[in-house]
Amino acid sequence: MSTTYLPKGLAAPSAAPDGLSQPFWDGTRQRKLMIQKCRGCGAHQWGPEWICHRCHSFDLDWVEVKGRGRIYSYEKPHHPVHPALVGHGPYIIVLVELDGVNVRMLGNLLGDPAQEVPLGAEVEAVFEPHDEADPPYTLVQWRRV
Amino acid sequence: MAERTLRGTVAIVGIGETTYYKHGKSPDSEFKLALQAIVRACEDAGISPHDVDGFASYGNDRSDGPRLAAALGVKALRFSNMFWGGGGGGVCGAVGNAAAAVATGMADCVVAFRSLAQGQYARYGRGAPVASVGGEQAFTVPYGLMSPAQMFAMKVTRFMATHGIGQEALRAISLACYHHAQNNPNAVMKGRPLTPEGYDASRWIIEPHFHLYDCCQENDGAAAVVVVPADRAKDFKNTPAYLLACGQGGDHRSAAPVHNMPDYPGSHFKALAPRMYDMAKLGPAEIDIVQCYENFTGGVLMSLVEHGLVKAEEANQVLTPENLKAPLGKMPLNTSGGNLAECYMHGLELVIEAVRQLRGTAINQSTKRDTAIVIGGPMVTPVSSLILGSEAAL
Ligand SMILES: [Zn+2]
Numbered sequence: 388m389s390t391t392y393l394p395k396g397l398a399a400p401s402a403a404p405d406g407l408s409q410p411f412w413d414g415t416r417q418r419k420l421m422i423q424k425c426r427g428c429g430a431h432q433w434g435p436e437w438i439c440h441r442c443h444s445f446d447l448d449w450v451e452v453k454g455r456g457r458i459y460s461y462e463k464p465h466h467p468v469h470p471a472l473v474g475h476g477p478y479i480i481v482l483v484e485l486d487g488v489n490v491r492m493l494g495n496l497l498g499d500p501a502q503e504v505p506l507g508a509e510v511e512a513v514f515e516p517h518d519e520a521d522p523p524y525t526l527v528q529w530r531r532v
Numbered sequence: 533m534a535e536r537t538l539r540g541t542v543a544i545v546g547i548g549e550t551t552y553y554k555h556g557k558s559p560d561s562e563f564k565l566a567l568q569a570i571v572r573a574c575e576d577a578g579i580s581p582h583d584v585d586g587f588a589s590y591g592n593d594r595s596d597g598p599r600l601a602a603a604l605g606v607k608a609l610r611f612s613n614m615f616w617g618g619g620g621g622g623v624c625g626a627v628g629n630a631a632a633a634v635a636t637g638m639a640d641c642v643v644a645f646r647s648l649a650q651g652q653y654a655r656y657g658r659g660a661p662v663a664s665v666g667g668e669q670a671f672t673v674p675y676g677l678m679s680p681a682q683m684f685a686m687k688v689t690r691f692m693a694t695h696g697i698g699q700e701a702l703r704a705i706s707l708a709c710y711h712h713a714q715n716n717p718n719a720v721m722k723g724r725p726l727t728p729e730g731y732d733a734s735r736w737i738i739e740p741h742f743h744l745y746d747c748c749q750e751n752d753g754a755a756a757v758v759v760v761p762a763d764r765a766k767d768f769k770n771t772p773a774y775l776l777a778c779g780q781g782g783d784h785r786s787a788a789p790v791h792n793m794p795d796y797p798g799s800h801f802k803a804l805a806p807r808m809y810d811m812a813k814l815g816p817a818e819i820d821i822v823q824c825y826e827n828f829t830g831g832v833l834m835s836l837v838e839h840g841l842v843k844a845e846e847a848n849q850v851l852t853p854e855n856l857k858a859p860l861g862k863m864p865l866n867t868s869g870g871n872l873a874e875c876y877m878h879g880l881e882l883v884i885e886a887v888r889q890l891r892g893t894a895i896n897q898s899t900k901r902d903t904a905i906v907i908g909g910p911m912v913t914p915v916s917s918l919i920l921g922s923e924a925a926l
Binding site: 393397398399400401402403404405407408412433434435436440459460461462463464465466468469470472477478480482490491492493494495506526 | 661662663664665666667668669670671672673674675676677678679681682685686687689690693735736737738739740785788789790791792796797
């Protein structure tokens with residue numbers, strides 16, 4: 388039984404229907420943070436697209452990036468909009484600017500929901516496996532470093 | 533080559549609204565609400581619905597044009613159009629699309645409308661209870677990020693922090709809307725005035741900037757406007773409101789997935805606003821009346837800045853209840869109560885209120901009334917805005 392930041396019952400992520408994001412979700416199962424990198428112009432791209440928006444190459448590779456970055460913005464939802472969150476109380480969502488690759492990623496900020504969340508604070512990725520899910524999946528969360 | 537413009541080519545000559553209801557409280561079906569609003573807009577214009585020849589809507593409105601045309605006995609349907617995108621981003625775009633059809637001779641009398649009965653259908657502010665989510669949602673929903681408020685809150689956090697803007701600026705927007713609604717018999721929040729203390733004490737929807745009163749209602753109702761060629765505008769019953777400009781769309785990659793739009797803390801009007809002002813041949817200083825879509829007050833703040841109506845560095849001083857209240861405020865805002873306090877009619881109620889202000893028939897009538905801007909659906913993409921003017925503004 389794995390520990391998760393939010394209660395069970397939220398929808399599981401899937402690469403369906405088009406499979407575009409499958410390499411990302413395969414990567415998180417192996418505790419790797421994978422994003423797209425264009426073989427045409429070398430630029431990183433996130434979220435996943437079928438084409439590079441800079442050079443229009445369809446030849447997009449998936450590469451591992453270091454799970455380090457800075458908090459670009461955040462929110463603490465209080466009002467539950469999903470049955471699984473009723474009675475849970477506030478939680479923190481952060482938007483993280485990854486170091487060196489000019490992309491942003493979302494996740495929860497682990498730790499006390501009442502904590503201060505300074506913009507610009509350094510964070511690192513934490514892999515949160517949901518092994519008992521069918522099929523199993525792993526989310527990427529963040530914690531202050 | 534002739535100047536390519538909508539300026540002065542068409543006018544809104546009819547406005548119609550149903551009773552506005554709390555969500556789920558409409559006694560009538562969504563399609564019947566649409567019909568009621570359109571019939572009322574035609575009555576206001578002094579025409580028969582038989583003479584309408586086009587429909588334009590947005591937000592994936594379920595009352596489709598051909599079905600409306602059949603139900604109303606439209607003689608010939610010449611324009612049937614849907615603006616891409618969710619929420620109210622398309623409100624001004626739908627009017628603009630109607631205008632483009634009329635200005636170019638595709639049609640003669642086009643209704644732009646919105647109908648919503650969220651009791652009959654699903655609500656916006658709820659996450660769908662599904663087992664798995666794909667596409668972009670796979671990167672948001674498992675983290676508890678699923679409602680529109682949650683999708684936009686981090687833009688507001690970043691914008692407020694970047695510019696040092698205080699919560700009082702957002703409170704002023706909310707207080708002005710509630711103030712205006714108290715005089716409006718069709719406002720859902722009439723009889724429920726809001727005080728600064730009431731705002732401050734209201735529960736958090738999302739920290740750090742979304743109190744309950746920063747968030748729009750969800751409502752049932754319908755609203756419609758009738759768009760005709762400007763050279764016929766005086767043949768109708770009421771004073772026409774001329775279209776001076778309309779803009780729609782988004783900034784560079786404003787729909788980039790998973791919060792990766794390059795201009796992140798923004799409401800997506802930066803590209804369209806200057807072009808729209810150019811078309812209108814006026815600037816933000818010459819706007820008398822502002823109707824700005826409040827999905828959330830933070831979106832209003834960013835939209836006002838992006839349209840040049842407020843400078844970010846002056847927002848704390850300029851956005852006060854006194855400045856935003858009609859009739860004497862420097863910049864009367866959402867003078868019928870807007871999405872927050874009149875009705876969340878996805879902004880079409882704001883277009884109608886702009887027309888009333890230009891006619892001089894608004895409940896909270898502004899003393900200056902030659903130009904009005906309507907700003908639709910901040911932070912979604914695509915968004916849209918328009919500028920209307922009196923005959924004197926042409
Ligand atoms: Zn490329």
